[in-house]
Amino acid sequence: MAVNLPLPDPAALLPVAGLELGFAEAGIRKAQRKDLLVLRIAPGAAVAGVFTQNRFCAAPVQVCKQHLASSGGEIRALVVNTGNANAGTGAPGLEHARQTCAAVAALLGCAAQQVLPFSTGVILEPLPVDRIQAGLPAAVASLRPDNWYQAAEAIMTTDTQPKAASASVEIDGRKVTLTGISKGAGMIRPNMATMLGFIATDAKVAQPLLERLVKHAADRSFNSISIDGDTSTNDSFILIATGAADVEITDADSPAYRQLEAALTGLSQQLAQMIVRDGEGATKFITITVEQGANEEECRKIGYAIAHSPLVKTAFYASDPNLGRILAAIGYAGVDDLEVDQVDLYLDDVWVARNGGRNPDYQEQDGQRVMRQSEISVRVVLGRGTHSATLWTCDLSHDYVSINADYRS
Amino acid sequence: MAVNLPLPDPAALLPVAGLELGFAEAGIRKAQRKDLLVLRIAPGAAVAGVFTQNRFCAAPVQVCKQHLASSGGEIRALVVNTGNANAGTGAPGLEHARQTCAAVAALLGCAAQQVLPFSTGVILEPLPVDRIQAGLPAAVASLRPDNWYQAAEAIMTTDTQPKAASASVEIDGRKVTLTGISKGAGMIRPNMATMLGFIATDAKVAQPLLERLVKHAADRSFNSISIDGDTSTNDSFILIATGAADVEITDADSPAYRQLEAALTGLSQQLAQMIVRDGEGATKFITITVEQGANEEECRKIGYAIAHSPLVKTAFYASDPNLGRILAAIGYAGVDDLEVDQVDLYLDDVWVARNGGRNPDYQEQDGQRVMRQSEISVRVVLGRGTHSATLWTCDLSHDYVSINADYRS
Numbered sequence: 025m026a027v028n029l030p031l032p033d034p035a036a037l038l039p040v041a042g043l044e045l046g047f048a049e050a051g052i053r054k055a056q057r058k059d060l061l062v063l064r065i066a067p068g069a070a071v072a073g074v075f076t077q078n079r080f081c082a083a084p085v086q087v088c089k090q091h092l093a094s095s096g097g098e099i100r101a102l103v104v105n106t107g108n109a110n111a112g113t114g115a116p117g118l119e120h121a122r123q124t125c126a127a128v129a130a131l132l133g134c135a136a137q138q139v140l141p142f143s144t145g146v147i148l149e150p151l152p153v154d155r156i157q158a159g160l161p162a163a164v165a166s167l168r169p170d171n172w173y174q175a176a177e178a179i180m181t182t183d184t185q186p187k188a189a190s191a192s193v194e195i196d197g198r199k200v201t202l203t204g205i206s207k208g209a210g211m212i213r214p215n216m217a218t219m220l221g222f223i224a225t226d227a228k229v230a231q232p233l234l235e236r237l238v239k240h241a242a243d244r245s246f247n248s249i250s251i252d253g254d255t256s257t258n259d260s261f262i263l264i265a266t267g268a269a270d271v272e273i274t275d276a277d278s279p280a281y282r283q284l285e286a287a288l289t290g291l292s293q294q295l296a297q298m299i300v301r302d303g304e305g306a307t308k309f310i311t312i313t314v315e316q317g318a319n320e321e322e323c324r325k326i327g328y329a330i331a332h333s334p335l336v337k338t339a340f341y342a343s344d345p346n347l348g349r350i351l352a353a354i355g356y357a358g359v360d361d362l363e364v365d366q367v368d369l370y371l372d373d374v375w376v377a378r379n380g381g382r383n384p385d386y387q388e389q390d391g392q393r394v395m396r397q398s399e400i401s402v403r404v405v406l407g408r409g410t411h412s413a414t415l416w417t418c419d420l421s422h423d424y425v426s427i428n429a430d431y432r433s
Numbered sequence: 434m435a436v437n438l439p440l441p442d443p444a445a446l447l448p449v450a451g452l453e454l455g456f457a458e459a460g461i462r463k464a465q466r467k468d469l470l471v472l473r474i475a476p477g478a479a480v481a482g483v484f485t486q487n488r489f490c491a492a493p494v495q496v497c498k499q500h501l502a503s504s505g506g507e508i509r510a511l512v513v514n515t516g517n518a519n520a521g522t523g524a525p526g527l528e529h530a531r532q533t534c535a536a537v538a539a540l541l542g543c544a545a546q547q548v549l550p551f552s553t554g555v556i557l558e559p560l561p562v563d564r565i566q567a568g569l570p571a572a573v574a575s576l577r578p579d580n581w582y583q584a585a586e587a588i589m590t591t592d593t594q595p596k597a598a599s600a601s602v603e604i605d606g607r608k609v610t611l612t613g614i615s616k617g618a619g620m621i622r623p624n625m626a627t628m629l630g631f632i633a634t635d636a637k638v639a640q641p642l643l644e645r646l647v648k649h650a651a652d653r654s655f656n657s658i659s660i661d662g663d664t665s666t667n668d669s670f671i672l673i674a675t676g677a678a679d680v681e682i683t684d685a686d687s688p689a690y691r692q693l694e695a696a697l698t699g700l701s702q703q704l705a706q707m708i709v710r711d712g713e714g715a716t717k718f719i720t721i722t723v724e725q726g727a728n729e730e731e732c733r734k735i736g737y738a739i740a741h742s743p744l745v746k747t748a749f750y751a752s753d754p755n756l757g758r759i760l761a762a763i764g765y766a767g768v769d770d771l772e773v774d775q776v777d778l779y780l781d782d783v784w785v786a787r788n789g790g791r792n793p794d795y796q797e798q799d800g801q802r803v804m805r806q807s808e809i810s811v812r813v814v815l816g817r818g819t820h821s822a823t824l825w826t827c828d829l830s831h832d833y834v835s836i837n838a839d840y841r842s
Contacts, residue, residue, distance in 0.1 A: 079771045080764030080789070112760040114774070114790025147757020148791050211744055211761065252743040254758075255765035334661040334743070334829075335620055335837055342838030348556020349663075351521040352620065355489030356664035362488045365523070380489070381523025382557050420743075422834050428744055429751030 026184050027309040027398055027418065029301040032173060038190040038201045039169035040224040042066040042266025046167035047178040050159025052152055053107030053145060058178035060156060062163040063102040063222070064132060069266040071099040071140070072234040074242045076259035082111035083151075084141040085258060087121040091137050100134040102262065103141050103160075104220065106181050110143040110151040111257035120151040127157045131164045144181055144207065144220055144258050176205040179220055182427055183209045187298040193287040195280045198271045200227045202291050208299035210428060212251035221246055221261040221295055227284055228267030233276055237288055238263040245292035248324075250417045251303040252424070253332035263288070300416045305423030308340045311401040315412040322359045323413035326404060329357035330417075337420030340400065345391030347376050354404060366407035372400065435593050436718040436807055436827065438710040441582060447599040447610045448578035449633040451475040451675025455576035456587040459568025461561055462516030462554060467587035469565060471572040472511040472631070473541060478675040480508040480549070481643040483651045485668035491520035492560075493550040494667060496530040500546050509543040511671065512550050512569075513629065515590050519552040519560040520666035529560040536566045540573045553590055553616065553629055553667050585614040588629055591836055592618045596707040602696040604689045607680045609636045611700050617708035619837060621660035630655055630670040630704055636693055637676030642685055646697055647672040654701035657733075659826045660712040661833070662741035672697070709825045714832030717749045720810040724821040731768045732822035735813060738766035739826075746829030749809065754800030756785050763813060775816035781809065 043065055050060040065071070073092060075085050092099070103124055110117045125139035132139075143151065176186030190203040204223030229237065242261050273281050301309050312330050317323035330336055333353040339346040350369060355362070369377035374390045377383055394400055452474055459469040474480070482501060484494050501508070512533055519526045534548035541548075552560065585595030599612040613632030638646065651670050682690050710718050721739050726732035739745055742762040748755040759778060764771070778786035783799045786792055803809055 078761060078764035079768070080760045080773050109757070112757045112786060112790055114788065117790065146755065147761060148755075148786070149757070150791070211758075254742050254744050254761060257757075257761050257764060333663050334833070335663050338834050338837035341834065344838065346555065346557075348518070348521045348558070348666075349620075351489045352487060352556060352663060352666050355487040355666060359488070364489050377521060377557070379523065381521055381526065382559070420834060422831050424743070425747055425750065425829060425831050425834060428747035429753065 026302040032188040034173040037172040041268030044167040045171035045175040046163040048159040048163035059106045060159045061104040061178040072238045073262040082258045083117035083121040084143045100138040107145040112148040120153040179207045191291045206295040210304040211254040211256040224264040226269035228272040229265040241289045241292040245296035250331040303418035304427045305421040306418035308419040312415045314404045317411040318409035326357040327415040329353040340419035341421045343395040368405040370403040435711040441597040443582040446581040450677030453576040454580035454584040455572040457568040457572040468515045469568045470513040470587040481647045482671040491667045492526035492530040493552045509547040517554040521557040529562040588616045600700045615704040619713040620663040620665040633673040635678035637681040638674040650698045650701040654705035659740040712827035713836045714830040715827035717828040721824045723813045726820040727818035729820045735766040736824040738762040749828035750830045752804040777814040779812040
């Protein structure tokens with residue numbers, strides 16, 4: 025069902041020196057599927073992350089934040105399970121997340137505080153920590169630098185295919201590698217980061233700069249997508265800089281920093297867009313651009329109102345140019361002083377609405393032509409400033425309902 | 434598909450002295466269906482309304498507000514068409530709405546400013562005002578006080594059945610009658626009033642008191658429902674007090690005012706709940722109560738986050754007690770200082786979550802039992818104050834997608 029999303033080529037996924045990945049079939053929710061991932065990080069790396077703003081943030085998210093704060097950045101491993109989100113689980117959930125870290129630490133010979141835990145799956149059910157503990161030795165035994173494809177498989181839930189990509193950039197005459205994985209595929213309206221995204225680079229980056237990089241990339245990628253408008257309890261996006269390559273970034277004003285920032289942002293966008301292309305039940309990939317706003321926030325508000333409207337999303341699904349629904353969404357987005365008679369609307373190259381009303385030259389068949397495409401761009405021009413925002417979303421289909429009505433069964 | 438919504442009994446719909454209703458099949462969008470309604474109001478009545486907050490508010494909404502302001506309350510008729518919303522139609526749309534009023538005024542012998550126009554249907558398409566003009570003589574010829582059932586039929590769009598109800602209350606020893614109609618069934622997250630709701634009473638009520646009454650009733654009824662979270666461009670709720678009964682309300686602190694307020698609010702809730710019960714594709718009727726909030730606004734925020742979540746709504750559709758999705762919605766509702774370890778969640782009488790985590794005594798089969806019902810109440814207890822809010826919503830089914838993917842075809 026994914027929209028124009030080819031499977032990643034395992035051979036094109038570049039190992040990142042200083043990082044190994046191992047996986048296991050731990051039977052956490054279902055038998056015979058990869059559901060446990062361990063990432064081992066060599067000493068000397070820096071790690072930064074952004075996490076969900078959901079007040080019901082999951083136990084592993086809380087433990088991640090504590091370990092990042094207490095370990096002084098000396099993180100040595102990540103552990104990820106699917107099948108259970110360990111969210112809405114109270115004090116026992118926190119204890120389970122810490123037990124998971126302790127088990128990884130014992131196998132790898134580091135402190136529990138140097139392990140970051142991640143969980144994704146059903147909310148409000150106790151984490152089967154015994155199965156995770158039982159599966160960890162196999163995951164650790166399989167640690168290898170070239171396991172990125174299997175790692176992407178190991179974090180899938182309702183995703184129909186693994187999501188992974190690599191990039192490389194020459195900085196100061198030396199090659200820097202970036203490789204990342206992500207997962208969706210529902211409860212996606214990240215509000216700091218997506219469900220799960222992990223990117224590693226072999227550049228050496230000081231902790232404050234790494235934190236700045238991860239926020240910059242998240243805002244332009246995982247924080248600019250929506251599938252169903254539901255912000256997950258477990259969203260986490262982690263950036264690891266192993267420092268194994270002979271390239272050190274020390275200055276945010278340097279060309280080297282900007283090169284790494286551009287490569288990282290591009291890779292993050294690629295991974296975020298993969299989540300949308302594989303959105304639950306998705307048949308269309310929609311790019312929404314809101315231009316000429318008074319500020320970026322109002323552009324994002326309007327973009328998200330369009331992206332979240334069930335009526336807009338079902339019209340895309342039906343290839344029905346019922347485009348008044350987009351105007352309605354613009355109108356209720358919460359921009360209280362919006363002058364609608366300044367608003368223009370385009371669908372790809374087709375000028376649909378002009379000065380807040382139907383463009384007299386607009387022909388239904390032109391809208392119809394664009395709506396039939398699998399990739400559609402919606403462009404809203406507000407005519408009140410110089411700011412803009414771009415978001416990515418998908419349509420709402422029968423299969424979305426089927427997938428989410430059946431998710432636990 | 435409507436959830437526990439019997440057809441109104443035409444004999445139980447009480448005429449309101451001073452008001453007549455007439456209808457026609459004007460072929461506005463489809464042939465051979467009632468799509469045009471005229472309400473004639475006898476001189477001496479007072480009329481008040483609340484309207485959509487959507488910035489793209491439709492041409493008829495703009496004209497309604499102007500006429501209510503300029504006519505000094507001396508409104509003599511309402512005219513309603515379905516099949517076309519006359520929204521996103523710019524200056525020609527305003528002209529069409531005014532032409533409609535002028536045509537009604539010519540037939541009834543009043544001024545165009547004394548007519549309020551209403552439209553509902555597809556957005557962004559020109560209003561076929563010629564068909565409305567051609568249909569009006571038949572509508573006027575059929576004006577009668579006992580046409581409430583047919584009036585409810587004449588304003589339906591994707592509604593599967595007409596929505597109408599009556600109430601009567603004895604005030605100062607005299608009987609006061611209230612009768613109203615409403616319509617849904619999608620693009621429903623009213624933000625002042627529902628798509629269309631009209632209530633008339635034969636009490637005599639001064640204009641300022643009538644405006645206070647209509648706001649009070651709207652906030653507790655049409656402004657407390659959601660089907661898909663989309664706020665329409667055309668939402669309008671109108672209250673007519675004909676004054677034909679020998680009961681006059683002059684003081685907001687009087688028992689008489691409070692009796693009328695209670696009767697009106699009850700009738701408004703009935704009509705608003707009918708819209709939810711007939712929500713597009715609805716199979717479940719959900720009552721969401723959020724209690725012990727620090728203020729009403731945060732209770733409504735959390736209630737709407739639950740009501741709008743596609744994941745919560747599909748779980749209801751599937752009768753799947755995947756109740757962590759409700760916690761996730763509470764967490765992202767935007768109440769930034771919410772202490773989730775104070776939050777309790779009940780499904781009917783079943784205590785699901787306690788202090789922010791799964792209630793140790795909660796049994797999946799108890800949740801399952803409630804989820805199978807066609808009427809479900811969700812109760813969230815925030816433990817941080819004394820305020821509360823109640824909202825009504827429905828589930829998200831395959832049929833919602835089908836209806837909205839096919840609406841224009």
